[in-house]
């Protein structure tokens with residue numbers, strides 16, 4: 001009787017141990033302890049961003065043309081917890097950001113250990129890519145280590161990008177669709193003053209032609 005009880009208890013214990021072992025073993029085998037993540041993050045981000053930018057508010061090119069790097073520097077205070085900006089600055093939680101505009105995404109930076117999502121990201125830090133990244137780092141590269149929610153205001157992003165550009169340069173700014181007519185008008189007014197004057201007071205027109213459209217564009221930005 002007693003012996004029988006011990007035998008049953010022993011086998012029950014043994015079965016429990018085997019079941020537990022199988023559970024742990026299969027968990028490890030199927031990597032149930034790790035979050036699952038597809039190998040390829042196949043988001044066609046560039047297209048999506050361009051479409052989005054076209055819909056809402058002034059275009060990125062316009063914001064960059066009218067933006068202010070000094071305001072970008074003030075916003076960059078949110079970044080300095082993790083980033084330095086000066087040339088040769090140390091990598092911290094995030095990489096040093098000197099001369100980042102136009103650089104390949106997630107490369108270089110004195111050997112900073114980028115996440116595989118950012119290091120494996122195609123392309124370079126174009127203005128569009130930086131804008132999308134700073135809007136939502138997680139949307140741009142889901143596995144990124146940059147735990148920063150993003151800058152919601154398009155103006156803020158443009159100003160920060162201008163500030164980044166001020167520190168190490170970058171490719172030429174995209175041509176702003178709204179600012180072009182202003183430049184043309186100013187140039188045309190200048191031509192008119194030099195050649196046969198079709199309008200009276202071409203010099204005066206040249207003096208005021210530039211500020212006017214710029215003011216109008218600023219008003220449009222403020223309304224948005």
Ligand code: HEC
Pocket residue numbers: 075076078079080081082083093094095097100103104105106107109113114115116117118119134141143144145146147148151160
């Ligand atoms: C909490 C820390 C943190 C904050 C705040 C932060 N970043 Fe980052 N940033 C990182 C980390 C970490 C990475 C590397 C991301 C990766 O490897 O996935 C990074 C990467 C970047 C990169 C890519 C650099 C490259 O060479 O590819 C840029 C650009 C960048 N950050 C800009 C900014 C800007 C601008 C701000 C402020 C608006 C900011 N970050 C705020 C931590 C931060």
